[in-house]
Amino acid sequence: MAPNRLIDSFGRAHSYLRISVTDRCNLRCVYCMPHDGLEWKKRDELLTYEEITRLAVIFAAMGITKIRLTGGEPMVRKGLSTLVRDLGAIAELKTLAMTTNATLLAEHAKELKELGLNALNISLDTFSKERFTAIARLDQFDQVMAGIYAAIECGFDSLKINMVVMAGVNDDEVMAFADFAAKHKINVRFIEYMPFKDNQWTSAKVVTYKDMLAEIEKRYELTRMVNDPSAVAKDYAIAGGGSVSFITSMSESFCSTCNRLRLTNDGSIKSCLFYPAEINLRDAMRKGASDNDLEGMILYSLVQKPEAHPPAEEIAAGENRAMIEIGG
Ligand code: SAM
Ligand code: SF4
Numbered sequence: 001m002a003p004n005r006l007i008d009s010f011g012r013a014h015s016y017l018r019i020s021v022t023d024r025c026n027l028r029c030v031y032c033m034p035h036d037g038l039e040w041k042k043r044d045e046l047l048t049y050e051e052i053t054r055l056a057v058i059f060a061a062m063g064i065t066k067i068r069l070t071g072g073e074p075m076v077r078k079g080l081s082t083l084v085r086d087l088g089a090i091a092e093l094k095t096l097a098m099t100t101n102a103t104l105l106a107e108h109a110k111e112l113k114e115l116g117l118n119a120l121n122i123s124l125d126t127f128s129k130e131r132f133t134a135i136a137r138l139d140q141f142d143q144v145m146a147g148i149y150a151a152i153e154c155g156f157d158s159l160k161i162n163m164v165v166m167a168g169v170n171d172d173e174v175m176a177f178a179d180f181a182a183k184h185k186i187n188v189r190f191i192e193y194m195p196f197k198d199n200q201w202t203s204a205k206v207v208t209y210k211d212m213l214a215e216i217e218k219r220y221e222l223t224r225m226v227n228d229p230s231a232v233a234k235d236y237a238i239a240g241g242g243s244v245s246f247i248t249s250m251s252e253s254f255c256s257t258c259n260r261l262r263l264t265n266d267g268s269i270k271s272c273l274f275y276p277a278e279i280n281l282r283d284a285m286r287k288g289a290s291d292n293d294l295e296g297m298i299l300y301s302l303v304q305k306p307e308a309h310p311p312a313e314e315i316a317a318g319e320n321r322a323m324i325e326i327g328g
Contacts, residue, residue, distance in 0.1 A: 001092070002061065002063075002094060003061045003063075004062070004063030005063055005299070006059075006062050006063040006064070006261070006298070006299075006302060007302065008271070008302040008303070008305045009302070009303055009305070009307075010305075012256075012257070012258060012259060012305075013063065013206045013259060014063065014064070014260065014261050014302065015063055015065045015230075015259050016064065016065075016066045016067075016068070016230070016259050016260045016261070016263070017056070017059050017064045017066070017067050017068075017260070017261050017262070017263060018067075018070055018260060018262045018263070019052060019067060019068070019069055019262075019263045020057070020070050020071050020072060020074075020262070020263065020264050020265040021046075021047075021052065021069055021070075021071055021072070021074045021077050021080065021083065021265060022046065022071045022072040022073070022076060022077040022265050023038065023040060023041050023046075023072045023265050023266075024040050024071070024072045024073065024076050024077070025071060025073040026074065026076050026101075026103055026104075026138070026140070026205045027073065027100030027101050027103065027136040027137070027138050028136065028137035028138060028162075029123075029125075029135060029136050029137070030134075030135055030137065030199070030200055031135075031164050031166065031193060031199050031200065031201070032196070032199060033199075034197055034198035034199065035200070036198070041109070041265065041266060045266050046265050046266060047263075047265065047266070047267045047282055049079065049082055049083045049086070051088060051267065051282065051285055052064065052083060052087075052263075052283045053083065053086045053239075053247070054285070054291075055094075055263060055267075055281060055285075055294065056087055056090060057090060058291055058294055058295060058298070059207070059261075059263075059298070060090050060091075060092040060093055061092065062295065062298065063214060064092070064093070064261075065092060065093060065094045065095070066093065066095040066096075066097065067087060067093055067095070067096055067097070068088075068097040068098065068099060068119075069083070069096075069097070069098040069099070070098070070099040071099075071168060071265070072265065073100065073101050073103070073104075073173055074098055074099070074100060075100050075101075075103070075104040075105065075108065075143065076104070078305060080112075081111055081112060081115055084096065084098075084112055084115045084116060084117050085115045085116065087116070088115050088116020088117070090114070093096055095118060095119050095122065095157070095158075096116050096117050096118055096119070096169050097117070097118070097119035097121065098112070098117055098119075098121070099118055099120075099121040099123065099162070100120070100121075100122055100123070100147075101122070101123050101136075101140075101144065102123070102143075102147030102148055102151070103140045103143045103146045104143075104145065104147070105122070105148075105150055105151060106146040106147045106149075106150040107150075108144065109147070109150040109151050109153075109154045110150070110154055113154050113156060117156075118156060118157040118158070118231045118272060118274060119156060119157055119158035119159075119160075120151055120156045120158070120159050120300065121160045121161075121162050122143060122144075122147065122148055122151060122159070122160070122161050123161075123162045123163075123164075124148065124161050124162070124163060125163050125164055125166075125170050125291075126170050126173055127173060127176055127177075127180075128173075129141040129142070131170065132144070135169065135170070140245050148161070150203075152184055152186065155156070156165050158187075158188050159186050159187070160186070160187040160188070160245075161177070161180070161181070161186065161187070161188045161189065162189050162191055163177050163188060163190055163191065164191045164193055165187070165190050165191065165192065165193065165207045165212065166193050166205045166207070167204060167205045167206065167207050168205065169205070171207045171212075174190065174207075174212050174215050174216065175216065175218075175219060177190070177244075178216045178219065178220060178238070178244055179219075181238060181242035181243060181244055182220065182238050182241060182242040183242070184242065185241040185242045186242060186243075187235075187242070187243045187244070187245060188242075188243075188244050188245070189233055189244075189245040189246070189247055190209065190244065190245070190246050190247070191247040191249075192206055192207065192208065192209065192246075192247060192248055192249055192250040192251060193205050193206050193207070193250070194249050194250060198295050202210060206250050206251075206297070207248035208248075208250070208251040209234065209247075209248045209251055209252075210251070213236070213245060213246065217252060220238050220239065220244075221238070221239035222236040222237065222239075222244065223236060223237045223239070224236055224325075225237050225243065229257050230257045230258065230259035232247055232249070232254050232258075233245035233246060233247050233250070234246045234248060253308060253309060255272075255307065255308035255309060256308070258272075258308070260273075261298075261301070261302075263281075264278065266280070266282060267280055267282025267285070268280045268281070268282075269281060269297070269301040270301075271300060271301045271305035271306075272305055272306055272309055273304060273309070274309035274310065275305075275306050275309060277301075277304045278301075279297050279298075279300060279301045279304075281294055281297055281298075284297060306323055307313070
Protein backbone atom coordinates (compact mmCIF):
# COMPACT_ATOMS: atom_id res chain seq x y z
CA MET A 1 0.00 0.00 0.00
CA ALA A 2 1.26 3.52 -0.87
CA PRO A 3 2.37 5.63 2.13
CA ASN A 4 -0.21 7.96 3.66
CA ARG A 5 0.22 11.48 2.26
CA LEU A 6 -2.52 13.07 4.34
CA ILE A 7 -0.26 14.33 7.13
CA ASP A 8 -0.96 17.68 8.80
CA SER A 9 1.41 20.20 10.38
CA PHE A 10 1.26 18.34 13.70
CA GLY A 11 2.21 14.95 12.25
CA ARG A 12 -1.29 13.46 12.35
CA ALA A 13 -1.97 11.01 9.48
CA HIS A 14 -5.55 11.06 8.18
CA SER A 15 -7.22 7.83 7.07
CA TYR A 16 -10.90 8.56 7.74
CA LEU A 17 -13.14 10.71 5.52
CA ARG A 18 -16.71 11.63 6.42
CA ILE A 19 -18.77 12.57 3.40
CA SER A 20 -22.04 14.44 3.78
CA VAL A 21 -24.28 13.60 0.84
CA THR A 22 -27.08 16.05 1.64
CA ASP A 23 -28.09 18.81 4.03
CA ARG A 24 -31.71 17.62 3.95
CA CYS A 25 -33.32 15.60 6.65
CA ASN A 26 -36.71 14.07 7.32
CA LEU A 27 -36.34 14.66 11.09
CA ARG A 28 -35.72 17.91 12.95
CA CYS A 29 -33.78 16.87 16.06
CA VAL A 30 -33.61 19.70 18.55
CA TYR A 31 -29.86 19.27 19.16
CA CYS A 32 -28.99 19.30 15.47
CA MET A 33 -31.45 21.28 13.36
CA PRO A 34 -31.57 25.03 14.10
CA HIS A 35 -34.87 26.02 15.69
CA ASP A 36 -36.05 28.01 12.66
CA GLY A 37 -35.08 25.29 10.23
CA LEU A 38 -32.69 25.71 7.32
CA GLU A 39 -33.02 26.70 3.74
CA TRP A 40 -32.13 23.55 1.80
CA LYS A 41 -29.41 23.87 -0.79
CA LYS A 42 -30.35 23.72 -4.43
CA ARG A 43 -29.62 20.50 -6.25
CA ASP A 44 -26.77 21.96 -8.31
CA GLU A 45 -25.02 23.23 -5.18
CA LEU A 46 -24.55 19.65 -3.99
CA LEU A 47 -21.76 17.45 -5.25
CA THR A 48 -23.09 14.94 -7.78
CA TYR A 49 -22.48 11.26 -7.05
CA GLU A 50 -19.91 11.25 -9.87
CA GLU A 51 -18.06 14.16 -8.21
CA ILE A 52 -18.16 12.44 -4.81
CA THR A 53 -16.79 9.23 -6.30
CA ARG A 54 -14.03 11.08 -8.15
CA LEU A 55 -12.93 12.77 -4.92
CA ALA A 56 -13.22 9.53 -2.93
CA VAL A 57 -10.87 7.82 -5.38
CA ILE A 58 -8.35 10.68 -5.01
CA PHE A 59 -8.61 10.64 -1.20
CA ALA A 60 -8.21 6.84 -1.13
CA ALA A 61 -5.05 7.05 -3.24
CA MET A 62 -3.69 9.59 -0.71
CA GLY A 63 -4.32 7.44 2.37
CA ILE A 64 -8.03 7.26 3.24
CA THR A 65 -9.08 3.71 4.18
CA LYS A 66 -12.44 4.46 5.78
CA ILE A 67 -15.34 6.49 4.42
CA ARG A 68 -18.54 7.28 6.27
CA LEU A 69 -21.62 8.62 4.49
CA THR A 70 -23.60 11.05 6.55
CA GLY A 71 -25.73 14.19 6.25
CA GLY A 72 -28.37 15.53 6.90
CA GLU A 73 -30.01 12.18 6.45
CA PRO A 74 -28.06 10.33 3.74
CA MET A 75 -30.95 8.00 2.92
CA VAL A 76 -33.24 10.84 1.81
CA ARG A 77 -31.02 11.48 -1.21
CA LYS A 78 -32.33 9.57 -4.22
CA GLY A 79 -30.23 6.81 -5.70
CA LEU A 80 -27.90 6.46 -2.70
CA SER A 81 -27.38 2.78 -3.52
CA THR A 82 -25.56 3.80 -6.73
CA LEU A 83 -23.07 5.79 -4.68
CA VAL A 84 -22.64 2.94 -2.19
CA ARG A 85 -21.96 0.56 -5.08
CA ASP A 86 -19.33 2.87 -6.64
CA LEU A 87 -17.58 3.61 -3.35
CA GLY A 88 -17.76 -0.07 -2.44
CA ALA A 89 -15.60 -0.77 -5.49
CA ILE A 90 -12.66 1.39 -4.31
CA ALA A 91 -9.98 -1.18 -3.49
CA GLU A 92 -8.12 0.88 -0.85
CA LEU A 93 -11.22 1.22 1.36
CA LYS A 94 -11.43 -1.22 4.24
CA THR A 95 -14.57 0.31 5.72
CA LEU A 96 -17.58 1.87 4.04
CA ALA A 97 -19.88 3.13 6.76
CA MET A 98 -23.03 5.21 7.07
CA THR A 99 -24.66 7.16 9.87
CA THR A 100 -28.45 7.25 9.55
CA ASN A 101 -31.56 8.05 11.53
CA ALA A 102 -32.93 4.69 10.25
CA THR A 103 -36.35 6.06 9.23
CA LEU A 104 -35.85 4.63 5.72
CA LEU A 105 -33.58 1.74 6.63
CA ALA A 106 -35.98 -1.18 7.05
CA GLU A 107 -36.47 -1.75 3.34
CA HIS A 108 -32.92 -0.92 2.20
CA ALA A 109 -30.60 -2.41 4.84
CA LYS A 110 -30.07 -5.71 3.05
CA GLU A 111 -29.44 -4.13 -0.36
CA LEU A 112 -26.93 -1.62 1.05
CA LYS A 113 -25.02 -4.38 2.80
CA GLU A 114 -24.86 -6.40 -0.40
CA LEU A 115 -23.50 -3.36 -2.28
CA GLY A 116 -20.56 -2.99 0.09
CA LEU A 117 -21.72 -1.02 3.12
CA ASN A 118 -20.15 -2.85 6.05
CA ALA A 119 -20.64 -0.55 9.04
CA LEU A 120 -23.72 1.25 10.25
CA ASN A 121 -24.27 3.81 13.01
CA ILE A 122 -27.91 4.48 13.85
CA SER A 123 -29.09 7.45 15.88
CA LEU A 124 -31.66 6.83 18.60
CA ASP A 125 -32.08 9.02 21.67
CA THR A 126 -35.02 7.43 23.47
CA PHE A 127 -37.19 4.33 23.69
CA SER A 128 -40.31 6.39 24.35
CA LYS A 129 -42.47 7.17 21.32
CA GLU A 130 -43.71 10.44 22.85
CA ARG A 131 -40.24 11.56 23.80
CA PHE A 132 -38.95 10.65 20.35
CA THR A 133 -41.55 12.94 18.80
CA ALA A 134 -40.52 15.75 21.17
CA ILE A 135 -36.80 15.38 20.37
CA ALA A 136 -37.02 14.66 16.63
CA ARG A 137 -40.08 16.92 16.17
CA LEU A 138 -41.62 14.21 13.97
CA ASP A 139 -43.51 11.04 14.79
CA GLN A 140 -41.21 8.40 13.25
CA PHE A 141 -40.35 6.20 16.22
CA ASP A 142 -41.90 3.01 14.82
CA GLN A 143 -40.11 3.38 11.48
CA VAL A 144 -36.77 3.91 13.26
CA MET A 145 -37.19 0.83 15.46
CA ALA A 146 -38.12 -1.23 12.38
CA GLY A 147 -34.92 0.02 10.72
CA ILE A 148 -32.84 -0.91 13.76
CA TYR A 149 -34.25 -4.44 13.91
CA ALA A 150 -33.72 -4.87 10.14
CA ALA A 151 -30.06 -3.84 10.57
CA ILE A 152 -29.56 -6.23 13.51
CA GLU A 153 -30.97 -9.02 11.34
CA CYS A 154 -28.61 -8.24 8.42
CA GLY A 155 -25.51 -8.76 10.56
CA PHE A 156 -23.32 -5.79 9.57
CA ASP A 157 -19.62 -6.13 10.51
CA SER A 158 -20.17 -3.18 12.81
CA LEU A 159 -23.51 -1.90 14.15
CA LYS A 160 -23.66 0.96 16.63
CA ILE A 161 -26.47 2.97 18.17
CA ASN A 162 -25.69 6.66 18.81
CA MET A 163 -27.50 8.37 21.67
CA VAL A 164 -27.01 12.09 22.30
CA VAL A 165 -27.42 12.41 26.04
CA MET A 166 -29.01 15.63 27.34
CA ALA A 167 -29.52 16.41 31.02
CA GLY A 168 -33.21 16.65 31.90
CA VAL A 169 -34.24 15.40 28.44
CA ASN A 170 -33.19 11.74 28.13
CA ASP A 171 -30.41 11.12 30.65
CA ASP A 172 -32.78 8.91 32.66
CA GLU A 173 -32.60 6.36 29.81
CA VAL A 174 -28.85 5.70 29.87
CA MET A 175 -29.40 2.37 31.65
CA ALA A 176 -32.14 1.33 29.21
CA PHE A 177 -29.68 1.87 26.35
CA ALA A 178 -27.03 -0.20 28.14
CA ASP A 179 -29.67 -2.93 28.56
CA PHE A 180 -30.35 -2.77 24.80
CA ALA A 181 -26.62 -3.17 24.04
CA ALA A 182 -26.41 -6.19 26.37
CA LYS A 183 -29.60 -7.78 25.06
CA HIS A 184 -28.74 -7.51 21.35
CA LYS A 185 -24.96 -7.79 21.80
CA ILE A 186 -24.32 -4.58 19.90
CA ASN A 187 -22.51 -1.33 20.68
CA VAL A 188 -24.28 1.72 22.10
CA ARG A 189 -22.38 5.02 21.98
CA PHE A 190 -23.31 7.73 24.43
CA ILE A 191 -22.45 11.10 22.89
CA GLU A 192 -21.87 14.23 24.92
CA TYR A 193 -24.11 17.04 23.70
CA MET A 194 -22.09 19.44 21.50
CA PRO A 195 -22.81 23.09 20.73
CA PHE A 196 -23.76 24.12 17.17
CA LYS A 197 -25.55 27.09 15.70
CA ASP A 198 -29.01 27.57 17.32
CA ASN A 199 -29.18 24.07 18.83
CA GLN A 200 -30.37 24.87 22.36
CA TRP A 201 -27.02 23.84 23.84
CA THR A 202 -26.04 24.98 27.32
CA SER A 203 -23.22 23.61 29.42
CA ALA A 204 -25.79 22.54 32.03
CA LYS A 205 -27.29 20.09 29.55
CA VAL A 206 -23.99 18.22 29.04
CA VAL A 207 -23.86 14.89 30.87
CA THR A 208 -20.23 13.83 31.18
CA TYR A 209 -19.08 10.34 30.38
CA LYS A 210 -17.83 9.78 33.92
CA ASP A 211 -21.37 10.20 35.27
CA MET A 212 -22.80 7.86 32.62
CA LEU A 213 -20.11 5.27 33.26
CA ALA A 214 -20.77 5.32 37.00
CA GLU A 215 -24.49 4.83 36.34
CA ILE A 216 -24.02 1.85 34.01
CA GLU A 217 -21.52 0.21 36.35
CA LYS A 218 -24.29 -0.06 38.94
CA ARG A 219 -25.73 -2.90 36.81
CA TYR A 220 -22.97 -4.14 34.50
CA GLU A 221 -19.39 -5.26 34.82
CA LEU A 222 -17.49 -3.22 32.23
CA THR A 223 -13.98 -3.76 30.93
CA ARG A 224 -12.13 -1.02 29.08
CA MET A 225 -11.21 -2.19 25.59
CA VAL A 226 -7.97 -1.20 23.90
CA ASN A 227 -8.83 1.18 21.08
CA ASP A 228 -7.04 2.03 17.93
CA PRO A 229 -5.24 5.25 18.98
CA SER A 230 -7.31 7.52 16.72
CA ALA A 231 -10.69 6.21 17.91
CA VAL A 232 -12.84 9.00 19.30
CA ALA A 233 -14.77 6.70 21.60
CA LYS A 234 -13.83 5.18 24.92
CA ASP A 235 -15.07 1.60 24.56
CA TYR A 236 -16.11 -0.82 27.30
CA ALA A 237 -17.10 -4.47 26.90
CA ILE A 238 -20.13 -5.60 28.89
CA ALA A 239 -19.57 -8.92 30.68
CA GLY A 240 -21.88 -11.33 28.89
CA GLY A 241 -21.86 -9.51 25.54
CA GLY A 242 -22.40 -6.15 23.88
CA SER A 243 -20.46 -2.98 24.59
CA VAL A 244 -20.91 0.67 25.48
CA SER A 245 -18.81 3.61 24.34
CA PHE A 246 -18.55 7.26 25.21
CA ILE A 247 -17.82 10.11 22.83
CA THR A 248 -16.28 12.66 25.11
CA SER A 249 -15.96 15.65 22.80
CA MET A 250 -16.93 18.02 25.59
CA SER A 251 -15.27 16.62 28.72
CA GLU A 252 -12.08 15.24 27.12
CA SER A 253 -11.25 16.30 23.59
CA PHE A 254 -9.42 13.85 21.34
CA CYS A 255 -7.78 16.34 18.98
CA SER A 256 -4.24 15.02 19.45
CA THR A 257 -5.06 11.75 17.68
CA CYS A 258 -7.63 13.08 15.20
CA ASN A 259 -7.44 11.25 11.87
CA ARG A 260 -10.60 12.66 10.26
CA LEU A 261 -11.40 14.91 7.37
CA ARG A 262 -14.85 16.00 6.28
CA LEU A 263 -16.25 16.63 2.84
CA THR A 264 -19.39 18.79 3.04
CA ASN A 265 -22.35 18.23 0.73
CA ASP A 266 -21.41 21.36 -1.22
CA GLY A 267 -17.89 20.10 -1.77
CA SER A 268 -15.78 21.82 0.88
CA ILE A 269 -13.09 20.06 2.83
CA LYS A 270 -13.38 20.79 6.51
CA SER A 271 -10.32 19.66 8.40
CA CYS A 272 -11.88 20.23 11.84
CA LEU A 273 -15.53 19.98 12.84
CA PHE A 274 -15.24 23.03 15.08
CA TYR A 275 -13.04 25.23 12.90
CA PRO A 276 -14.63 27.41 10.22
CA ALA A 277 -11.87 27.11 7.57
CA GLU A 278 -13.09 25.33 4.44
CA ILE A 279 -11.67 24.77 0.98
CA ASN A 280 -14.14 24.25 -1.85
CA LEU A 281 -13.29 21.45 -4.27
CA ARG A 282 -16.61 21.53 -6.12
CA ASP A 283 -16.00 24.88 -7.80
CA ALA A 284 -12.47 23.87 -8.73
CA MET A 285 -13.73 20.59 -10.24
CA ARG A 286 -16.42 22.39 -12.19
CA LYS A 287 -13.81 24.79 -13.58
CA GLY A 288 -11.79 21.84 -14.85
CA ALA A 289 -9.29 21.18 -12.04
CA SER A 290 -7.11 18.12 -12.65
CA ASP A 291 -6.69 15.35 -10.06
CA ASN A 292 -3.29 16.87 -9.30
CA ASP A 293 -4.85 20.29 -8.63
CA LEU A 294 -7.38 18.69 -6.30
CA GLU A 295 -4.65 16.81 -4.43
CA GLY A 296 -2.87 20.12 -3.90
CA MET A 297 -6.02 21.68 -2.43
CA ILE A 298 -6.54 18.69 -0.14
CA LEU A 299 -2.97 18.99 1.12
CA TYR A 300 -3.47 22.72 1.71
CA SER A 301 -6.55 22.01 3.86
CA LEU A 302 -4.32 19.82 6.05
CA VAL A 303 -1.84 22.65 6.48
CA GLN A 304 -4.72 24.76 7.82
CA LYS A 305 -5.93 22.16 10.32
CA PRO A 306 -5.63 23.53 13.87
CA GLU A 307 -3.83 21.56 16.58
CA ALA A 308 -6.98 21.47 18.72
CA HIS A 309 -10.46 22.93 18.77
CA PRO A 310 -11.33 25.73 21.21
CA PRO A 311 -13.18 25.05 24.49
CA ALA A 312 -16.92 24.32 24.27
CA GLU A 313 -18.14 27.70 25.55
CA GLU A 314 -16.05 29.48 22.95
CA ILE A 315 -17.39 27.23 20.20
CA ALA A 316 -20.95 27.89 21.34
CA ALA A 317 -20.39 31.64 21.08
CA GLY A 318 -18.54 31.53 17.77
CA GLU A 319 -19.35 31.17 14.10
CA ASN A 320 -19.67 27.65 12.73
CA ARG A 321 -22.18 25.98 10.49
CA ALA A 322 -24.96 23.89 12.05
CA MET A 323 -24.14 20.19 12.49
CA ILE A 324 -26.69 19.28 9.86
CA GLU A 325 -25.03 21.63 7.33
CA ILE A 326 -21.52 20.35 7.99
CA GLY A 327 -22.40 16.69 8.12
CA GLY A 328 -22.24 14.88 11.44
N1 SAM B 1 -29.11 11.96 10.04
C1 SAM B 1 -28.14 11.02 10.43
C2 SAM B 1 -28.32 10.62 11.87
O1 SAM B 1 -29.04 11.31 12.59
O2 SAM B 1 -27.73 9.62 12.25
C3 SAM B 1 -26.72 11.45 10.15
C4 SAM B 1 -26.34 12.87 10.42
S1 SAM B 1 -26.33 13.32 12.14
C5 SAM B 1 -25.88 15.02 12.02
C6 SAM B 1 -24.86 12.48 12.69
C7 SAM B 1 -24.73 12.28 14.16
O3 SAM B 1 -24.50 13.52 14.79
C8 SAM B 1 -25.95 11.66 14.83
O4 SAM B 1 -25.58 10.50 15.55
C9 SAM B 1 -26.41 12.73 15.77
O5 SAM B 1 -26.99 12.17 16.91
C10 SAM B 1 -25.13 13.49 16.06
N2 SAM B 1 -25.36 14.85 16.51
C11 SAM B 1 -26.09 15.81 15.92
N3 SAM B 1 -26.09 16.95 16.64
C12 SAM B 1 -25.34 16.69 17.75
C13 SAM B 1 -24.96 17.46 18.88
N4 SAM B 1 -25.37 18.70 19.04
N5 SAM B 1 -24.19 16.88 19.81
C14 SAM B 1 -23.76 15.60 19.67
N6 SAM B 1 -24.07 14.83 18.62
C15 SAM B 1 -24.86 15.36 17.67
FE1 SF4 C 1 -31.58 14.83 10.93
FE2 SF4 C 1 -29.63 13.33 11.94
FE3 SF4 C 1 -29.73 15.95 12.48
FE4 SF4 C 1 -31.58 14.38 13.51
S1 SF4 C 1 -29.38 14.28 13.93
S2 SF4 C 1 -31.96 16.36 12.47
S3 SF4 C 1 -31.82 12.87 11.95
S4 SF4 C 1 -29.39 15.05 10.51
